[in-house]
Structures are given as structure tokens and as C-alpha cells.
Amino acid sequence: MAQWLTIIGIGEDGYEGLGQNARAALKAAGTIFGGKRHLDLLPEEFGAKRIAWPTPFSDAYAMLLALRGNAVVVLASGDPMHYGMGATLTRYLSAEEMLVLPSPSSFSLAAAAMGWPIQDIELLSVHGRALETLAKSFVPDAKLLILSNDGETPTHVARLLIESGFTTARLTVLEHLGGENQRRIDGVAQSWNQLRCADLNVLAVDCGQPDQFSLSYPLMAGLSDEAYQHDGQLTKRDVRAVTLAHLAPLPRELLWDVGAGCGSIGIEWMRSHPTCKAIAIEADEKRQALIIQNSKTLGVPGLELVRGQAPDALAELNTPDAIFIGGGVTDPGVLDACWLALKPGGRLVANAVTIQSEMALVGWREVHGGDLIKLSVSHAQPLGSFDSWRSALPVTIYTVRKQV
Structure with missing residues (x-):
């Protein structure tokens, strides 16, 4: 046209x-x-x-x-x-x-005003977006340019920096860039006292070094277990890292996290790239609340929560590129529904701890192929005045790619 x-x-x-x-x-x-x-x-x-x-x-x-x-x-x-x-x-x-x-974009004008090479900084926006998306960008010595939602955004960002352990981060508000009313306001997160700035502003943040206590986490898979609020239904760090390696997230892909527990797999899938998306399917109300809390704390508030039990809760969801089944492989219809929904070329990964769930995965592999591994992890723990190895329950990890 x-x-x-x-x-x-x-x-x-x-x-x-x-x-x-x-x-x-x-x-x-x-x-x-x-x-x-x-x-x-x-x-x-x-x-x-x-x-x-x-x-x-x-x-x-x-x-x-x-x-x-x-x-x-x-x-x-x-x-x-x-x-x-x-x-x-x-x-x-x-x-x-x-x-x-x-x-010239606001980011270009802001980078020029700050004297920051634009290729060395991260460009972010909370205009119409959840503020919590910034949390995963708070890392040592990071420089950020943030397109504010309104005049209160700098105050909210200062609070979020303090909560993340970056109390000495330097903030610069750049108002009305490129115009007659252009103005600059500088300050530090822990003493920020500008209750409201002009609605048209870009916020520059120099994170610097965090306090001894910091909630800064790496973007690669395998966050510490302490990063999550949970009730025991947590895929532990070492198993989680291996599981995500098998899920192999790519930009713009969608994951179903079936039986999501506290949401750790879906959260780390989304942290791997800004365009990765995930849907957490969870029936337990208390765990649903934990998923919401963890997704905000760890910088991916866009994680979608489906409140319900698989397979019924899977109906009419967007077609996934990958599916993780952390719980429910023995529930009637769950594996079948997930396999039917998965797009050709997609990956299905399922973990089993019990003999019954492992048998279900062995039977599924006989029909659909795929790989099985058993992962055993031991941790050194005190035994009297010495240390000994304490083994966690072994986990069977099943991975298969759908061919047709």
C-alpha cells in the first residue's frame, strides 16, 4: 500500500x-x-x-x-x-x-548531557511499565538511563535502589531535555529528597558499588536458593541450573512452567533475556502469592500467573516454545496436554523425584524418545567436629524436542 x-x-x-x-x-x-x-x-x-x-x-x-x-x-x-x-x-x-x-531521542540527549558513551550504558523505560523491571539491572558499576513514567519516578527508583543495597548510587534527573526549561538535579539514593520532579524527565543512575548487603543477582541460571521466598517447593539451585540449560531459553520465546511452585524456573527463564516470556501455572494459593512476590523482587513482574490445576488450566494459553513440568507428571492428562500444546521444534523438560514420576517419564520416553539423566547433588555439612557429604534426593531430568 x-x-x-x-x-x-x-x-x-x-x-x-x-x-x-x-x-x-x-x-x-x-x-x-x-x-x-x-x-x-x-x-x-x-x-x-x-x-x-x-x-x-x-x-x-x-x-x-x-x-x-x-x-x-x-x-x-x-x-x-x-x-x-x-x-x-x-x-x-x-x-x-x-x-x-x-x-534525537531522550536517551541520546541524556547521554550527551551526562557525557556517557551510549554503547556503554543500559537504556530502560518505566513509562507505562512496572517499576520492578529495573531491579535486575542494579548491578555493580552499571550506568542506566531510565525513561520516567512521571515526576515521582526518581523517588520510587531511589527507594528501589536502597532496597537492593545500592544506597550510595548517584541519581541525576534531566528535565525537559533540549528545551528552554532544561534542568538537572543530582543526588544520592539514600538521601534523595526531591519528592516530585517534572513529569518529562530521564533519570540517569550510576549504581556504583553496593553495600555489603545487596540483592544484586547474576542473569545466568542458578540463583541462590536464598533469592526466593518459598514453602519448600523450590527447584534447588544446582538442579535449577541444569534444568534451565536443558530448557535452553532464546530471545522472544515463551515458557510454560507447569506446577510452578515459587516460580523459580519461569523467573530465571525471563531473566535470561528481556524478550523472554513465561507463564507460571500453579493451583496452590499460597504459592501463587510467592510467585508474584518473587517475580517482582527479581525484576520480572511481567511473569504471567495462571491460577489453576493442569491440564484444565492449560486450555487457551498461548502456544509455548518450551515447557517445564516441575510437578504433576503423574497427574492424568498433564503430559499429553503439554505435548499437544508444544509447537514443533519445542522442548519439553520434566523433573521427577519419586519412583512413580520417574516411571511415568521412562514410559513417555519409550514412545516419544528424548534423554534421561539422573542428577545427584551432595553438600558438605558438619558431622561432629568434621564434615561429611549429605546427599539431596536424586532428581531425574527428562528432555525431549518435539519433531512434528
């Missing part, structure tokens, strides 16, 4: 900061969409109909698509393709229908 929609990135310098292509598109447009703040930056002489974004915002997509084929302009902040409106519209329109004219 012919190009009809122009998405223009506009900064705090408004119309004066736009190039000739952007100005020509605005002049030729019959309709201009944008936030009221953006629309107010345009000269009065434009004859196009101006439409401010509706509430709820989701109504805007139908309004835009109804004008398909007409000359339409969308105004967005900075670079529309980086956490912006342009990125969202790619879900509804082909690239051939759009012309994107970006301005």
Missing part, C-alpha cells in the same frame, strides 16, 4: 527544531494526531484537523486506521521508533505505509 502516514519526532524545541521534510509533511497533512502538548507546539496557520490522543489511548489505533490512504501526520516525542509511537504502530501497519522522521 502507498505511504500515507508520516510519524514525526518532535523535541522540546518544537516546530523550530524540525527539518524541511517534517515541515512539508505537516503542511500537506489533512489530519495531525498527537498529545495536546505536541499539538500546541505547531504554528496556528496549519489548516489540518488536529486530534489529541483519546482516553483510553487504545482507541487511537482505530481512529488512525479509519483514515488509511489519506495524508496523516502523527507527532511523537524524540525518536518514535525507540519506546515510542512508531514502534507501537508497526503492529498495525506495514513499513511501506509509514515514513518516520525521528528527532
Whole structure:
């Protein structure tokens, strides 16, 4: 389809900061969409109909698509393709229908203001996103640029840093970047006292070194067992690391964690890459609460919780790339339902501790193939004035890839 929609990135310098292509598109447009703040930056002489974004915002997509084929302009902040409106519209329109004219992004302006090479820092956003997603980025000496949700975001981030053990982390709020009202506010997490900043701000965080007590965890599989709140239903660290190695998460893949317990497998799957997704299926109410708590603490609040018992709870869930069965392999229909749902090429991994669950996996392997390993882990523990090896229950790990 012919190009009809122009998405223009506009900064705090408004119309004066736009190039000739952007100005020509605005002049030729019959309709201009944008936030009221953006629309107010345009000269009065434009004859196009101006439409401010509706509430709820989701109504805007139908309004835009109804004008398909007409000359339409969308105004967005900075670079529309980086956490912006342009990125969202790619879900509804082909690239051939759009012309994107970006301005410098807030991140680019913030990196310049801080003197930080942008390739050396992590770019994050909590605009319309859960604040807890930041937690896994709090690591020693990390430098972060965070697109704030509003003027209270810096205070919330300071609190989260303190809770994670980074009390001396340095915070810099950069307000109204690129405009006449640009302002910088510096401080330290433990003494942060700016109750509210301008809503338009980017927060720069230099994590520095954590306190002796720190909740900073690696992104690789096998977090310490102490990282989780649990009631005993926890895949222990060494077994968890091996299990996740067999699950082999890749970016943008979806995991079903069936019989999720406290959620450790799904949580570490999601921590492996920002685009990894997981659904935790758990019937026990107390464990459901633990899953929610652990997912927030460990920086993946987007973990989806399905409250129910497999196999019934598996109906109508999005098709998984991988499935882990941590509990329920002996329950009627669970293995069959998981296998049926798994996409071709997907991986199924199941752990067994009891003889009965191991027998179920051995029988399944005879039909579907796959690999079985038995993992035994021993820990050194005191025995009188000496130490001895104490063995945990051995775990059988079954792995199979679905061919058709």
C-alpha cells in the first residue's frame, strides 16, 4: 500500500527544531494526531484537523486506521521508533505505509548531557511499565538511563535502589531535555529528597558499588536458593541450573512452567533475556502469592500467573516454545496436554523425584524418545567436629524436542 502516514519526532524545541521534510509533511497533512502538548507546539496557520490522543489511548489505533490512504501526520516525542509511537504502530501497519522522521531521542540527549558513551550504558523505560523491571539491572558499576513514567519516578527508583543495597548510587534527573526549561538535579539514593520532579524527565543512575548487603543477582541460571521466598517447593539451585540449560531459553520465546511452585524456573527463564516470556501455572494459593512476590523482587513482574490445576488450566494459553513440568507428571492428562500444546521444534523438560514420576517419564520416553539423566547433588555439612557429604534426593531430568 502507498505511504500515507508520516510519524514525526518532535523535541522540546518544537516546530523550530524540525527539518524541511517534517515541515512539508505537516503542511500537506489533512489530519495531525498527537498529545495536546505536541499539538500546541505547531504554528496556528496549519489548516489540518488536529486530534489529541483519546482516553483510553487504545482507541487511537482505530481512529488512525479509519483514515488509511489519506495524508496523516502523527507527532511523537524524540525518536518514535525507540519506546515510542512508531514502534507501537508497526503492529498495525506495514513499513511501506509509514515514513518516520525521528528527532534525537531522550536517551541520546541524556547521554550527551551526562557525557556517557551510549554503547556503554543500559537504556530502560518505566513509562507505562512496572517499576520492578529495573531491579535486575542494579548491578555493580552499571550506568542506566531510565525513561520516567512521571515526576515521582526518581523517588520510587531511589527507594528501589536502597532496597537492593545500592544506597550510595548517584541519581541525576534531566528535565525537559533540549528545551528552554532544561534542568538537572543530582543526588544520592539514600538521601534523595526531591519528592516530585517534572513529569518529562530521564533519570540517569550510576549504581556504583553496593553495600555489603545487596540483592544484586547474576542473569545466568542458578540463583541462590536464598533469592526466593518459598514453602519448600523450590527447584534447588544446582538442579535449577541444569534444568534451565536443558530448557535452553532464546530471545522472544515463551515458557510454560507447569506446577510452578515459587516460580523459580519461569523467573530465571525471563531473566535470561528481556524478550523472554513465561507463564507460571500453579493451583496452590499460597504459592501463587510467592510467585508474584518473587517475580517482582527479581525484576520480572511481567511473569504471567495462571491460577489453576493442569491440564484444565492449560486450555487457551498461548502456544509455548518450551515447557517445564516441575510437578504433576503423574497427574492424568498433564503430559499429553503439554505435548499437544508444544509447537514443533519445542522442548519439553520434566523433573521427577519419586519412583512413580520417574516411571511415568521412562514410559513417555519409550514412545516419544528424548534423554534421561539422573542428577545427584551432595553438600558438605558438619558431622561432629568434621564434615561429611549429605546427599539431596536424586532428581531425574527428562528432555525431549518435539519433531512434528
